[in-house]
Amino acid sequence: MAEPAVKRVPGRGRFITFEGGEGSGKSTQIRALAQRLDAAGLRTLVTREPGGSPGAEIIRHLVLSGMGKLLGPDAETLLFAAARDDHVRTVIEPALARGTWVLCDRFSDSTRAYQGRLGQVTPAFLDAMQRVTIGDLKPDLTFILDVPVEVGMKRAAIRRGAGAPDRFESENLKFHQDLREAYRQIAAEDPQRCVLVDADADTATVAASVWTAVRDRFFKADVGSMASLA
Ligand code: TYD
Numbered sequence: 001m002a003e004p005a006v007k008r009v010p011g012r013g014r015f016i017t018f019e020g021g022e023g024s025g026k027s028t029q030i031r032a033l034a035q036r037l038d039a040a041g042l043r044t045l046v047t048r049e050p051g052g053s054p055g056a057e058i059i060r061h062l063v064l065s066g067m068g069k070l071l072g073p074d075a076e077t078l079l080f081a082a083a084r085d086d087h088v089r090t091v092i093e094p095a096l097a098r099g100t101w102v103l104c105d106r107f108s109d110s111t112r113a114y115q116g117r118l119g120q121v122t123p124a125f126l127d128a129m130q131r132v133t134i135g136d137l138k139p140d141l142t143f144i145l146d147v148p149v150e151v152g153m154k155r156a157a158i159r160r161g162a163g164a165p166d167r168f169e170s171e172n173l174k175f176h177q178d179l180r181e182a183y184r185q186i187a188a189e190d191p192q193r194c195v196l197v198d199a200d201a202d203t204a205t206v207a208a209s210v211w212t213a214v215r216d217r218f219f220k221a222d223v224g225s226m227a228s229l230a
Contacts, residue, residue, distance in 0.1 A: 014096075016141045019106060019109045023155030033207070073119035114179065141193065
């Protein structure tokens with residue numbers, strides 16, 4: 001079902017989310033984009049889910065420990081929803097209202113992909129959760145970083161080092177293949193909002209694609225900004 005568009009209040013910040021499977025490079029790309037926006041004189045806030053607020057970080061610890069899995073898919077989804085509710089209310093909305101650009105590492109598409117497609121939580125349940133937690137809030141732009149599963153898993157293993165894989169990293173190969181497919185489907189279903197990025201390229205190439213999309217989306221009509229943001 002198409003979600004209603006957010007009413008844009010003058011001076012409100014933009015909300016950009018990054019999505020993708022394990023090891024897709026989201027955090028590196030968020031940092032790169034934040035630096036470019038900062039350099040362009042915009043106020044930015046980098047945040048993440050699950051987490052991003054003190055209350056939500058406690059829930060993050062719970063779900064990544066595997067505790068949520070023991071409760072079953074619906075209850076685990078409720079934990080993500082509770083975390084998101086706190087994060088949106090106490091961090092994201094106030095920042096957007098102040099005119100800050102919010103860059104978020106994962107948001108509601110993660111719930112659609114991980115719990116919806118893979119945990120088989122029903123769309124009706126997810127829609128209800130979404131209404132309660134985020135209402136009309138919809139990202140202005142979502143990057144879906146697409147990388148072959150083997151590449152992503154290898155990157156995630158290197159990042160982890162000797163540490164144990166978390167709740168989702170320890171799922172099997174089929175899970176991660178389905179996850180990639182779920183994200184590609186989300187991108188295809190909402191092409192206005194989502195940009196599917198080939199994240200198998202080197203960091204600078206991916207960052208350039210991200211920046212081009214941001215510039216085209218937000219600064220294209222503004223010739224002055226284009227010059228300063230080139
Ligand atoms: P994290 O260590 O942040 O993973 P990554 O670096 O891949 O983003 O762990 C977050 C995990 O939680 C990740 O495996 C995806 C999962 N997740 C969900 O299952 N549902 C959600 O709604 C969110 C936000 C994350």
